[in-house]
Amino acid sequence: MQLKNLLIILSLLLFSCTNQEKEAVDLQHQYANVLDISGIPQEQFQLAPFGFSDLGAWHGYALPPQDSTSYYGGFIGPLTMKMRGQWLSKSFYQLHLEEDGKAIDLTKADAKMFYYPGKLEQLLTVKNWKIEMELIFISNRSALLRTHVTNIGNKERTVRLSWSGKLFPKGLKLSALTHAIQVDFANSDEQFFLYIDDNVQIEIAKDQQSYRMKSQYAKRGNEHTVPLF
Numbered sequence: 659m660q661l662k663n664l665l666i667i668l669s670l671l672l673f674s675c676t677n678q679e680k681e682a683v684d685l686q687h688q689y690a691n692v693l694d695i696s697g698i699p700q701e702q703f704q705l706a707p708f709g710f711s712d713l714g715a716w717h718g719y720a721l722p723p724q725d726s727t728s729y730y731g732g733f734i735g736p737l738t739m740k741m742r743g744q745w746l747s748k749s750f751y752q753l754h755l756e757e758d759g760k761a762i763d764l765t766k767a768d769a770k771m772f773y774y775p776g777k778l779e780q781l782l783t784v785k786n787w788k789i790e791m792e793l794i795f796i797s798n799r800s801a802l803l804r805t806h807v808t809n810i811g812n813k814e815r816t817v818r819l820s821w822s823g824k825l826f827p828k829g830l831k832l833s834a835l836t837h838a839i840q841v842d843f844a845n846s847d848e849q850f851f852l853y854i855d856d857n858v859q860i861e862i863a864k865d866q867q868s869y870r871m872k873s874q875y876a877k878r879g880n881e882h883t884v885p886l887f
Contacts, residue, residue, distance in 0.1 A: 823868065
């Protein structure tokens with residue numbers, strides 16, 4: 659099986675805690691962390707930790723260890739499993755929040771990390787913001803990262819979201835497309851894409867090893883829905 663294109667889709671929901679939904683009983687949540695899928699690779703071709711994958715996908719992700727606070731707001735990876743396998747990044751989709759122009763320090767968040775059969779989940783609470791991140795596979799080539807940001811304070815507030823990531827150095831290059839970031843592999847037709855459908859500014863570093871992606875508009879108030887695909 660030859661895998662040429664891999665895809666990650668980000669979806670963000672920003673909404674108020676005043677919206678209440680009934681949750682269906684789900685057996686999935688009875689098996690939290692039955693596998694330890696946590697760890698951070700220190701080298702590009704180090705295959706431990708091994709990541710979570712689903713639906714026959716040839717790429718995967720891991721959870722940040724509980725004490726690795728600098729990785730709060732992101733999942734570890736991706737790990738591609740073509741040929742001998744390699745990690746593209748320690749954390750390619752790292753979330754950042756700004757409130758009224760000031761960065762919110764996610765390293766100070768109260769954090770919970772979960773592996774469930776079929777998904778990874780990260781829950782953060784910091785400065786009256788609740789952040790819920792969920793990563794699932796939607797095909798054998800595509801993963802979906804959903805981020806829910808909830809204002810749990812008692813007043814209207816403004817928040818701006820951005821993402822960043824840095825590649826491992828050997829044989830990997832970044833480029834920007836319309837609403838997308840592309841990763842090219844040296845001496846290979848394999849590619850990896852991060853697709854976004856939102857008003858964002860994409861900045862690629864001169865060495866093509868890292869990126870920064872910012873929402874162009876701050877989200878004001880307690881109730882918003884902003885999809886990023």
